[in-house]
Each structure stands twice: as C-alpha cells, then as structure tokens.
Amino acid sequence: MNFARLAAAALIAWIVSIGIGFLVNAVLLRDLALANAAALRPEADVMGNLPVGFAFLLLGFFAFAYAFAKGYEGGNGVLEGIRFGVVVAFIVIGFGVIWQFVVFPISPAFGAAIVIDSIVELAIYGAIVGAIYRPVGLPA
Secondary structure (H helix, E strand, C coil): CCHHHHHHHHHHHHHHHHHHHHHHHHHHCHHHHHHCHHHCCCHHHHHHHHHHHHHHHHHHHHHHHHHHHHHCCCCCHHHHHHHHHHHHHHHHHHHHHHHHHHHCCCCHHHHHHHHHHHHHHHHHHHHHHHHHCCCCCCCC
C-alpha cells in the first residue's frame, strides 16, 4: 500500500469537499434548507461546530481512501473510484442519510436532495481518490 499517495488522495479530496460543501449547502440547497429551518441548527451554531465537522470529515476521507486502496483492483483508477464512491454512498444513505428523513422533520424534497447529493459527491470524491492513489510499484 502506498501510504504517501493514500494520504495525498485523502487530503486533496477533503479540500475539494470543503468547496463542494459550500456550493451545495450555501447555494444549491439553500432554499430547501431555509424551508426546513425548523429542523436544522441555527447558522451561528453550525458555524461554531464547523471545526469539529471538518476534523471528522478529514478522518472520514482517510478511512475512505484506505478502504479504496484495500479494494483497488488495478483498473482505471478514476472509474474504480467512481464505482467505489457510489457503493459508499449507498452505505451512507442506507445507514445514515435516510434516517435524517425518518427522525427529523424535513421535507421529502430536502431528503431526496440530500440522497442525490450524497451519491454525486461520493462519486466525485471516489474519482479524486482513484485518480491520485497508486499502489507501490505502479507509475504515478
């Protein structure tokens, strides 16, 4: 396992995710979030919790990249990464995201948007990790 490239893949995907997260939450899903504000923390509380969220997000990206590296089959890294990301998305959706809809009073539209966003984002992050990670002995 190429730990240097694994770390680089995790770090770069994490950095990209911060930008994508802003785009998705502050722009694309803003109106849905505002319509569901009663179920969400006030913005000031969210901002105060961002450091904890970013830290655990980075930890998650290291786990994501590690799991990709353990299952990497040697094919096209980007395509394998996209497939991996979609599989992880369905795990995350099944074990966590759908329960946001079940437990919190969010609209079906907001719940569906979160599901779609999860699939798209994790496919992107998989593509990034797949593009960067290379096992030891394979050319970069």
